[in-house]
Amino acid sequence: GQQLNQSPQSMFIQEGEDVSMNCTSSSIFNTWLWYKQEPGEGPVLLIALYKAGELTSNGRLTAQFGITRKDSFLNISASIPSDVGIYFCAGDPKSNFGNEKLTFGTGTRLTIIP
Amino acid sequence: GAGVSQSPRYKVAKRGQDVALRCDPISGHVSLFWYQQALGQGPEFLTYFQNEAQLDKSGLPSDRFFAERPEGSVSTLKIQRTQQEDSAVYLCASSKGTGGNTEAFFGQGTRLTVV
Numbered sequence: 001g002q003q004l005n006q007s008p009q010s011m012f013i014q015e016g017e018d019v020s021m022n023c024t025s026s027s028i029f030n031t032w033l034w035y036k037q038e039p040g041e042g043p044v045l046l047i048a049l050y051k052a053g054e055l056t057s058n059g060r061l062t063a064q065f066g067i068t069r070k071d072s073f074l075n076i077s078a079s080i081p082s083d084v085g086i087y088f089c090a091g092d093p094k095s096n097f098g099n100e101k102l103t104f105g106t107g108t109r110l111t112i113i114p
Numbered sequence: 115g116a117g118v119s120q121s122p123r124y125k126v127a128k129r130g131q132d133v134a135l136r137c138d139p140i141s142g143h144v145s146l147f148w149y150q151q152a153l154g155q156g157p158e159f160l161t162y163f164q165n166e167a168q169l170d171k172s173g174l175p176s177d178r179f180f181a182e183r184p185e186g187s188v189s190t191l192k193i194q195r196t197q198q199e200d201s202a203v204y205l206c207a208s209s210k211g212t213g214g215n216t217e218a219f220f221g222q223g224t225r226l227t228v229v
Contacts, residue, residue, distance in 0.1 A: 003156055042118070042205050042220025043157065088156050101147065101170060102218075104156030 004105035012111045021108040022073040029091030032065050032072040038085045118221035120206050126227045127196045135191045135224045137206030145211030146189050151203040196228045
C-alpha cells in the first residue's frame, strides 16, 4: 500500500541538539498528524495539523502543514533522552480526522548518542 | 480499561494455521481501526468499523483476512491459512468518532510470527 516518504530514515544526535524531519506525499491530505512509537508500543499522537500553512507547537515540538498540502515537517528542540523512538507522519484525506483511514510515512528513527 | 487492549501480545503460528486477534477498544469509543505494521515500516490501514458496521475494508490484503465487531465493542481480526508474509504487528485503534478531530488511540499491538 501507499506510504508517505519521510526523511531522514534515521538520525543520530547528541542530547541538546535540535532535530528536523519531514514528510512528503504525491497526493493531497487535508489533515497531517505526527506520531511517536516506542518499542513494543503503539503510535502515540504528538501533533495534529488541520490547515494548510498552519504552524503548531506542543512543548519542544513544532510542526507545519505545507502550503501545497503535500508535505509537513516536525522539529524537536533541545532533544532529551526520552525523545528516542520512531517518528511517523500520517495523512488523512478528510479535514475532520478520527473517522477516516490514515496513510502513514515510512518513519524516522531517532537515536541519541551519549 | 483505560486504554486499548489487544491480545495476545505475541502469537507464533505455523504456516496454514488460522489465528484470531482480539481488540478491546476504549469504553464508549464508536470507531475502531485495524492496521498492519511490517518490520521497519509504518502502519498500513486494514479496516474500519463504526459501531458494529464495517464501513471500509479496502486495506484487507486478501480474502483470508476477516474482521468483525458484532456488538459494536470488542473486535476480532481473523487470518485464515496464515502465510509467512502475514508476519507483522497488528495494531488496533479506537476513537470517539463523534466527528471533528477525534484522536485515535492505539493499542500495543499483537506481534504475529508465521513459521
